[in-house]
Every structure is written in C-alpha cells, then in structure tokens.
Amino acid sequence: MPDPQAVRAVLDDLRAEWASLDALVAPLDAAGWATPTPAQGWTIAHQIAHLAWTEERALLAVTDPDAFAAERAVAAGAFDRYVDEGAETGARAAPAELLARWRGASTALGAALTASAAERPSVRHPWYGPPMSTASMAGARVMETWAHGEDVADALGVRRSPTARLWHVARLAVVARDYAFSVYGRPAPAEPFRIELTAPDGSLWTFGPPDAAQRVTGPALDLCLLAVRRRHRDDLAVRAVGEDAETWLSIAQTFVGPPGSGRPPTGGADPGEGADPGSPGPGGGAGGRGGADAGEDAGADAGASFRGAGPLPAGGDA
Known part of the structure; x- marks a missing residue:
C-alpha cells in the first residue's frame, strides 16, 4: 500500500x-x-x-x-x-x-x-x-x-534556480536506465550503478548500492538536464566511472521513443556550478520537443515519448 x-x-x-x-x-x-x-x-x-x-x-x-x-x-x-x-x-x-x-x-x-x-x-x-x-x-x-x-x-533568457523537485526527475532518469539502453538496441547492464548527486541544497541524493563498481557523480541538476536532453554532456559536470556508466551518460533519457539529436554543446559553464542552492525559484530530442514520460516504473518497463521539445514520460513504477 x-x-x-x-x-x-x-x-x-x-x-x-x-x-x-x-x-x-x-x-x-x-x-x-x-x-x-x-x-x-x-x-x-x-x-x-x-x-x-x-x-x-x-x-x-x-x-x-x-x-x-x-x-x-x-x-x-x-x-x-x-x-x-x-x-x-x-x-x-x-x-x-x-x-x-x-x-x-x-x-x-x-x-x-x-x-x-x-x-x-x-x-x-x-x-x-x-x-x-x-x-x-x-x-x-x-x-x-x-x-x-x-x-x-x-x-x-531566464535562469531558474533548481529546487528539491528535481529529485523526481533524477529518480526517473535512474529507474529508466535499462529502458535507455533498450532504445539503442543494447543489453541492459547486469549490475546496478551507484549514483551520487549533489542536490540543490547541497545534500547528497544516492541511488544504488554503495559498493557498486559502476558509478555516476555530479550535480543533480546536470543529470536531470542530461536525461531530458536539454543540455549536451560536454556542458555538464556529471561524471562516470566504469564502461557501462560511461555509456549510460551518453544515452540517458526519461522519456519514451527515439532520443532525437539532442542539443549541441555550447562550451559554456557547467549548469551545476554557480547556482544558488538555497534560493527559491521555479522548479527535451531535436533540441527538446514534446513526448511522454518514462514514469517512475520505467526501470522495469519504461515507455514514453519526449522529442527534443518533449515526448511523454515512459511509465511504470520502480
């Protein structure tokens, strides 16, 4: 229940x-x-x-x-x-x-x-x-x-301050890991990943076993921007250890359907750096259009679409 x-x-x-x-x-x-x-x-x-x-x-x-x-x-x-x-x-x-x-x-x-x-x-x-x-x-x-x-x-031209609501986006990205691999016709990794993300308030959001060999770390904002394909990985401060984790960061998505071309790199500062984590504020891929969400259950059976502007969330419960 x-x-x-x-x-x-x-x-x-x-x-x-x-x-x-x-x-x-x-x-x-x-x-x-x-x-x-x-x-x-x-x-x-x-x-x-x-x-x-x-x-x-x-x-x-x-x-x-x-x-x-x-x-x-x-x-x-x-x-x-x-x-x-x-x-x-x-x-x-x-x-x-x-x-x-x-x-x-x-x-x-x-x-x-x-x-x-x-x-x-x-x-x-x-x-x-x-x-x-x-x-x-x-x-x-x-x-x-x-x-x-x-x-x-x-x-x-507005830069929004990230909020704790990003936890839902980050979790969706994590549980949709295997779905992202399936979109590219790749087998899902056999082992779980350890994900450690710095939340907007400076605390740590963690997913997966602490002793996992495959690891992803960085600002929560950056992983979220990456997974909804609103920023290119080269512009973000999220990092991977392990071949499978490295691959995941190149294909992560929270939505159902083809990933699209994504955003080109801008060479700008990392979004996760310089944001005021304590300040309140608000708060996909040919550049991010419509679609469907993967849903929190996506890890087991994702399926939503989210073109650059945004297909829909994939669906399912973790």
Whole structure:
C-alpha cells in the first residue's frame, strides 16, 4: 500500500512545478507567446499547448481508462505526428485561451490524482508505456513540466534556480536506465550503478548500492538536464566511472521513443556550478520537443515519448 503522505508530497511538488511555469508565461503578451524555443519549430505557445494536451491525456487515463486505451490505439501507428499535431493545433489558440486550457487541465488532473490516491491507492493508471501508480504519474508530470519549463526559460533568457523537485526527475532518469539502453538496441547492464548527486541544497541524493563498481557523480541538476536532453554532456559536470556508466551518460533519457539529436554543446559553464542552492525559484530530442514520460516504473518497463521539445514520460513504477 502506498504511503499516503508520500503521495501527497509528490502531488504538492507537481502543483508547485505547474505554478513555477505559470509564473513565467502568464505575464507574456502575444509576441512573448510567439517566442521561439530551443525546440526546433516550437514557440512558447507550442510548449504550453503540448503540456495542456498531455495533461488532458493523463486526466483521461486516470478518469476513463477505457477511453484512454481507445485513443492510445489510434495514436499507436504515428505517435510522434500525433503529439506534434496536438501541439500545433493548440498553439493556434489565443494566448489567454491557451493559458486557461492548460490551467484547467492541470487543475483537473491534480484533483483526479488526489482523488485516486484517496479512493484507489493501489490502482495503476494506463499510459503510453507501462501502467503507472498515482505517485508515478505525478512524478512523471513533474519531470515533463520541468523539462518544458526549461525550454520556456531558455527562450526568455531566464535562469531558474533548481529546487528539491528535481529529485523526481533524477529518480526517473535512474529507474529508466535499462529502458535507455533498450532504445539503442543494447543489453541492459547486469549490475546496478551507484549514483551520487549533489542536490540543490547541497545534500547528497544516492541511488544504488554503495559498493557498486559502476558509478555516476555530479550535480543533480546536470543529470536531470542530461536525461531530458536539454543540455549536451560536454556542458555538464556529471561524471562516470566504469564502461557501462560511461555509456549510460551518453544515452540517458526519461522519456519514451527515439532520443532525437539532442542539443549541441555550447562550451559554456557547467549548469551545476554557480547556482544558488538555497534560493527559491521555479522548479527535451531535436533540441527538446514534446513526448511522454518514462514514469517512475520505467526501470522495469519504461515507455514514453519526449522529442527534443518533449515526448511523454515512459511509465511504470520502480
């Protein structure tokens, strides 16, 4: 039985991530919504339209699984086009209409997930990958909202301070390790990795056995940016020991589907360096477009899509 307090904490983090992105886009005028983002062909309006579309699909999965399954079957043959068309259609709406749509979908999804946690604590919701628990669904939505929020922040020239909510993104990256290898047609490593990440507050987030030979270390922010394919590895301070760990850092992803080309290196300073870990603040691959989240269960059976702008989270529970 899931810990109700832990599930509530994830849902609180999801609402905070929504609010963080809302604060970036709500003040924008029509020209601001038309600002190009690092995701090729996507403006800020496309980013929010994609998130609205995804929240609506997640809401359908939680409230009407049969209807979601029918829609998923329709999309199965051309998923990337299906995702892109959702963003393209939504981006044509007036900014006020699009913002209201995203807010409404987010609010409804938050309420549905809260009700599911209270009334059906052990239920697993269908998704584009394996089914997800309520906590996994919420954690995956944190990841995708944060990743697309990075695209919006980059477009606006805003540097967001990382928060403890990155834990959900980092954990998703870790449990989706084997899925990432499968995307490239490679066998999953036989041994677990030791992951040691410096959290935004300076504490240490650890995953895996302490004595594992294969190790990854560095700022949590950097691993998260790498796994959602918002930064090139050469621009990040995450490091690996061991051949398998080294390979993983070149292919890590938190989303279902092909990885895309990713972002080119910029030669800039490491994102993990110089950030103020104590300050509050907000807070995918041909440069990061839409997709689906892998989900917290991705380690066992991931499956979501997240093109440079962002396919959807993969799905599943760890």
